[in-house]
Amino acid sequence: MDIAAYMAEVGQQARAAATGVARSTTAVRNQALLAMAEALDAAREELSLANGKDLQRGRENGLDAAMLDRLELTSQRIDTMIEGLRQVASLPDPIGAVTDLAYRPSGIQVGKMRVPLGVIGIIYESRPNVTVEAASLCLKSGNATILRGGSESIHSNQAIARCISEGLAQAGLPENAVQVIKTTDRAAVGELITMPDYVDVIVPRGGKGLIERISRDARVPVIKHLDGVCHVYIDSHADPEKALRVAINAKTHRYGTCNTMETLLVDAEIAEDILPLLASAFIEKGVELRGCEQTRAIVEGMAEATEADWEAEYLAPVLAVRVVDGLDGAIAHINRYSSQHTDSIITENYTRARRFITEVDSSSVMVNASTRFADGFEYGLGAEIGISTDKIHARGPVGLEGLTSQKYVVFGDGHIRT
Numbered sequence: 001m002d003i004a005a006y007m008a009e010v011g012q013q014a015r016a017a018a019t020g021v022a023r024s025t026t027a028v029r030n031q032a033l034l035a036m037a038e039a040l041d042a043a044r045e046e047l048s049l050a051n052g053k054d055l056q057r058g059r060e061n062g063l064d065a066a067m068l069d070r071l072e073l074t075s076q077r078i079d080t081m082i083e084g085l086r087q088v089a090s091l092p093d094p095i096g097a098v099t100d101l102a103y104r105p106s107g108i109q110v111g112k113m114r115v116p117l118g119v120i121g122i123i124y125e126s127r128p129n130v131t132v133e134a135a136s137l138c139l140k141s142g143n144a145t146i147l148r149g150g151s152e153s154i155h156s157n158q159a160i161a162r163c164i165s166e167g168l169a170q171a172g173l174p175e176n177a178v179q180v181i182k183t184t185d186r187a188a189v190g191e192l193i194t195m196p197d198y199v200d201v202i203v204p205r206g207g208k209g210l211i212e213r214i215s216r217d218a219r220v221p222v223i224k225h226l227d228g229v230c231h232v233y234i235d236s237h238a239d240p241e242k243a244l245r246v247a248i249n250a251k252t253h254r255y256g257t258c259n260t261m262e263t264l265l266v267d268a269e270i271a272e273d274i275l276p277l278l279a280s281a282f283i284e285k286g287v288e289l290r291g292c293e294q295t296r297a298i299v300e301g302m303a304e305a306t307e308a309d310w311e312a313e314y315l316a317p318v319l320a321v322r323v324v325d326g327l328d329g330a331i332a333h334i335n336r337y338s339s340q341h342t343d344s345i346i347t348e349n350y351t352r353a354r355r356f357i358t359e360v361d362s363s364s365v366m367v368n369a370s371t372r373f374a375d376g377f378e379y380g381l382g383a384e385i386g387i388s389t390d391k392i393h394a395r396g397p398v399g400l401e402g403l404t405s406q407k408y409v410v411f412g413d414g415h416i417r418t
Helices: 003-022 024-044 044-062 066-073 075-090 129-140 151-171 189-191 208-217 240-252 271-283 293-298 326-337 350-357
Strands: 098-103 107-118 121-124 144-148 178-180 201-205 230-234 261-267 288-291 318-324 340-348 364-367 404-411
Touching: 003 044, 003 107, 003 121, 003 144, 003 178, 003 189, 024 044, 024 075, 024 129, 024 151, 044 151, 066 151, 075 129, 098 404, 107 293, 121 129, 121 189, 129 144, 129 151, 129 178, 129 293, 144 189, 151 178, 201 208, 230 240, 230 326, 240 340, 261 271, 261 326, 271 288, 271 293, 271 318, 288 293, 293 318, 318 326, 326 350, 340 350, 350 364
Parallel strands: 121 144, 121 201, 144 178, 230 261, 230 340, 261 318, 288 318, 340 364
Antiparallel strands: 098 107, 107 404
């Protein structure tokens, strides 16, 4: 295959399709999303067989447990994909909404109208459910999209792509409104991120190496996050029962996700009381603990944490634990080592909670809640295109609004400037 020619064709088709999607009605786009959900439900056996091929090849190629977990399409995850499509269909359509409309002294009215970005390229690894999430959000927000999944999920993604195509056809939308790249050649990524004539924004979802490469080489704007180094801080004013429940869930609910807690911080005032309970619960779950000097003095047999551990995104049953000097120590540690993804405080003290959410500079900051909630579905976005740790355009879980822009609209009645 001539990759450059193939990708140029894909780009041209996406640009042409973007016009048709942008002018389609909300009802038509919703019809397509609901038809996709029905197609997925009807294709469960096909999806499972395709996913089984990917899992088998992944095991043969030595993929680790975290990657295999991300790759697997369980019946429950298919249910979640279907529910995500239906939820996105039920969300208000942001396109065309005019806000801040006001009269100017000249008599004209000036406002802002929300519009699609155009063509969105999405590059991701392992998780085939991203194919559905990305397609649904891009379509609902009036965009065309080019999806390039990882080679490890090629069979799953192509099976899902057939369901997406069926939904588009039933609604009468352009067949190229959603294109899933059919080649596993990495050169396709290089072409996709250097096609500003055809692609308006790139969203990479995957490991740090992938995202660093995209950010470095892209000639198209990028919405990204590099790491998910998420923290839970247990304050001296925490309810111990809540602290245990939240911390255990934040780490052990799923290991291979970017919103999983990687570092646990404990106030020195309560460390001797709560750390043994936490350590016992984590060890029972099979989590390896790596602690600072104070932590290891309280919990015997714990491995020593190095500087690298405070910066680590393990995506595995490994947890760094540090005793800190109160809220000031916690905030200082987080702002030094956090990847600005998601950080949580467990406390019953309102003033401390307010300080934490004000001074911790992350895209999601939580009080008495597991970091695992940092997710577009849980935030009511229906699904997410990714979680942005950028500060310009979109931050946090990127849903419909994050895939749009605004343009000024002006209404007059023959007005002229004098």
